[in-house]
Amino acid sequence: MPRIHVDRDKCEGLGMCEAMANDYFELDDDEEMHVVRSEVPEADRAHVHAATQACPVLALTLVG
Ligand code: SF4
Numbered sequence: 001m002p003r004i005h006v007d008r009d010k011c012e013g014l015g016m017c018e019a020m021a022n023d024y025f026e027l028d029d030d031e032e033m034h035v036v037r038s039e040v041p042e043a044d045r046a047h048v049h050a051a052t053q054a055c056p057v058l059a060l061t062l063v064g
Contacts, residue, residue, distance in 0.1 A: 002040045002064040004048065006033070010059035017060060020051035 004024065013031035017024075024044075026034050040048045040062065052060035 001042070002045055002048075002062050004035050004038045004040060004052070005061040005063050006035060007059045007061075010057045011055075012057055012059075014056055016054040016056060017051045020054045021048055024048055025051065 011033055013027060013033055015027050015031070015033070017033065018027050024036050024040070026036050028034060045062070049062050052062050
């Protein structure tokens with residue numbers, strides 16, 4: 001099953017990922033992004049892949 005990988009050194013809390021897929025990504029009050037669930041069922045692959053591609057600083061990768 002594909003997994004979401006976050007490069008914490010790159011993430012700037014910009015929130016595009018949350019805007020695209022708030023069932024997987026969530027920003028807290030400090031604008032720190034949390035992955036709600038990292039394992040992605042095949043049915044959600046395209047949806048989550050699009051969200052990872054939306055990250056302006058390329059902090060997200062879908063692995064597998
Ligand atoms: S879009 Fe990229 S920089 Fe913004 S919160 Fe998501 S991972 Fe972090």
